Amino acid sequence: MTMSFASPSPSKRSRKSGFSKSSRDFSNTGLSKLGSNPYNTPFKSRNQSLCRPNIEDTQTKRAVGKLKHFLNRKWYTFNVSPMYNLNCSEVSFKRYARRLKETLLARLSEQTETEYEVSYSLYSNMKLNNIDHEAIEITVVKIPVTGNRSIAYNAILLSWGATRKMQPENATFLPILLCCGLKNVIKQVHWEIQAIHDCFISPFDVHDEEMRMLTVGILQNFTYENDSVIKLRYNLPQNSKSGNLDITLPILVLSKLWKCIHGTDAHQLSDEEATMFWREFHSHTYRSFGIDLGHCGLVMVSFPDAILSPDAILARRKEHMYLLLSFLMSLNTSLTSVAPHVHEVVLSD
Numbered sequence: 001m002t003m004s005f006a007s008p009s010p011s012k013r014s015r016k017s018g019f020s021k022s023s024r025d026f027s028n029t030g031l032s033k034l035g036s037n038p039y040n041t042p043f044k045s046r047n048q049s050l051c052r053p054n055i056e057d058t059q060t061k062r063a064v065g066k067l068k069h070f071l072n073r074k075w076y077t078f079n080v081s082p083m084y085n086l087n088c089s090e091v092s093f094k095r096y097a098r099r100l101k102e103t104l105l106a107r108l109s110e111q112t113e114t115e116y117e118v119s120y121s122l123y124s125n126m127k128l129n130n131i132d133h134e135a136i137e138i139t140v141v142k143i144p145v146t147g148n149r150s151i152a153y154n155a156i157l158l159s160w161g162a163t164r165k166m167q168p169e170n171a172t173f174l175p176i177l178l179c180c181g182l183k184n185v186i187k188q189v190h191w192e193i194q195a196i197h198d199c200f201i202s203p204f205d206v207h208d209e210e211m212r213m214l215t216v217g218i219l220q221n222f223t224y225e226n227d228s229v230i231k232l233r234y235n236l237p238q239n240s241k242s243g244n245l246d247i248t249l250p251i252l253v254l255s256k257l258w259k260c261i262h263g264t265d266a267h268q269l270s271d272e273e274a275t276m277f278w279r280e281f282h283s284h285t286y287r288s289f290g291i292d293l294g295h296c297g298l299v300m301v302s303f304p305d306a307i308l309s310p311d312a313i314l315a316r317r318k319e320h321m322y323l324l325l326s327f328l329m330s331l332n333t334s335l336t337s338v339a340p341h342v343h344e345v346v347l348s349d
Contacts, residue, residue, distance in 0.1 A: 082171035
């Protein structure tokens with residue numbers, strides 16, 4: 001189910017016959033609720049300080065420059081607990097790679113004719129401050145009998161602006177894991193990383209409210225052309241026949257609404273402002289289409305140069321990648337080390 005509109009003036013548009021038809025169509029989904037007032041209570045998000053990078057800082061500028069290698073790729077996102085068995089020496093990296101290779105050969109038994117090359121390496125200059133640990137890259141190359149080599153798994157483990165209180169004793173703190181590759185290989189690699197490094201890997205718990213807060217963070221920090229559009233995907237309530245609702249509209253609509261609420265001052269985002277923004281947006285949508293988005297879950301936000309979903313991110317500009325990593329860092333949780341427990345990897349298509 002998809003709908004589009006181009007103006008934040010639904011009260012006038014609702015009198016037009018086209019919108020009357022849309023309203024009648026949506027009324028059959030069971031989503032229209034007269035008198036509904038979504039988000040009566042403020043958001044309780046984990047981050048209100050999303051902002052563009054301070055490139056006047058030399059270390060930040062260097063780290064942001066490295067982000068060009070992350071662009072235009074879909075990265076699955078995972079949260080990693082402190083790693084209590086990680087040594088970054090060259091000898092240790094070779095030992096970890098050898099063990100991981102043996103695991104892949106043993107567990108992917110249906111591909112016994114396939115060989116794998118595994119490497120661990122430091123990914124330098126990916127630190128926002130001196131507290132951050134150097135990032136680590138893990139790469140798995142798949143070599144079938146035909147000899148056509150391909151990347152089966154590529155991951156970066158990094159810390160992006162840690163504070164001293166985050167650093168555990170006798171452990172390496174790399175809470176963000178970005179990876180791409182084959183899903184069956186991702187699952188096996190993460191199983192082994194947990195066992196080798198005495199850590200726990202879990203998908204980031206990106207809530208509906210976090211998605212909304214990131215959206216207004218991007219609206220505040222970036223300007224788009226007048227013809228640029230934003231796409232929002234919602235999960236409909238269980239009593240609806242359709243699973244998803246896609247909304248496409250000019251970014252200018254949301255940008256103007258946000259400026260009316262937040263103003264032009266460079267103060268931090270607040271939960272109250274975000275709550276007011278989405279309440280107004282949902283009111284416009286309800287009056288125009290007769291659909292109450294306050295009872296739907298936001299599951300994807302797609303800007304022209306950045307996409308966020310609960311388990312993956314994609315950015316086309318370094319500044320957006322910086323913002324997305326800062327967002328993930330704010331969602332970091334203090335997970336307990338439970339190796340060799342295996343966390344099931346579930347990824348969207």
